[in-house]
Amino acid sequence: MEPTWREAKVGIIDAALARAQARPSGNWYVVGASRDIRTGTPFGTTVAGVELVLWRSPEGMLHAGPGACPHLGADMSTAVQSGCELICRWHGLALGPSGRAGWRTLPAHDDGALAWVRLDAVGREEPTDAPILPARPPVAESLVAVASMVGTCEPADVIANRLDPWHGAWFHPHSFADLRVERAPGRDAAEADDHFDLRVAFRLTRNWGVPVRARFTCPEPRTIVMHITDGEGAGSVVETHATPLAPHPDGRPRTAVVEATIAHSPRPGFAKARRVQALVRPAMEWAAKRLWTDDIEYAERTYAVRAARRRG
Secondary structure (H helix, E strand, O other), X not given: OOOOOOOOOHHHHHHHHHHHHOOOOOOEEEXXXXXXXXXXXXXXXXXXXXXXXXXXXXXXXEEEEEOEOOOOOOEHHHOXXXXXXXXXOOOOOEEOOOOEXXXXXXXXXXXXXXXXXXXXXXXXXXXXXXXXXXXXXXXXXXXXXXXXXXXXXXXXXXXXXXXXXXXXXXXXXXXXXXXXXXXXXXXXXXXXXXXXXXXXXXXXXXXXXXXXXXXXXXXXXXXXXXXXXXXXXXXXEEEEEEEEOOOOOOOOOOEEEEEEEEEOOOOHHHHHHHHOHXXXXXXXXXXXXXXXXXXXXHHHHXXXXXXXXXXX
């Protein structure tokens, strides 16, 4: 492989990251995979330090609210669901989509692949009715896999990792047989030109790979998307979302990497693959986690270096 450090200019990566972070988010945060929130089973999590519970109505509508009961602070993810209400296990207080004094529900959105919650008090931006999503193939006609991992870093470190495509073949030789950046945005790129274009071969075996062309864009501050623009699976996307969680007890930040692969193909065999996606999905998620095992290390190191410079 040819060295890529001359092309991987810090100024280009930093400028692309700054432009991404300046875009509006509408205060929406990815919680996780849509399928992880099941009707009848409350789902507890913490996003940006805010304890949350999410649940579905019997009709499947997604709802979100504070994770603590307003009575004495019980964990509402352990509640029993009755109809569209959560019944606190401590004293039987019923809480539903209409909320009550001291417990106000939050906007939630299910895009078919991912579940989102809107936290206006955290984002402090002009809210939007729905998350800012990239162009993607129809979820109902695609193979969808969602992999999640957690790193000790900030969301910006996750996005910066993907805005450095030059590290791909060096840092992930098990995943890429070849990776070349055909175009990178300038430091003052206009919106229409703010993307990276790559030629890459996804490694299947030691000697075989699937060549495609791809484009990386950032539709909002905590999301970077790889669009397959040419080759096998053209039109498919891989969305990488970075969600801040609760910090470590030592104060260091924690970020969830939630990566949704929405694969689409016009090939006749793809419809058959979709029918057995419950069998295919684990392999897709394993591949994503294998890649992110390396990239979490990369993002954590980036954060550690930056934190050391701040202290210095």
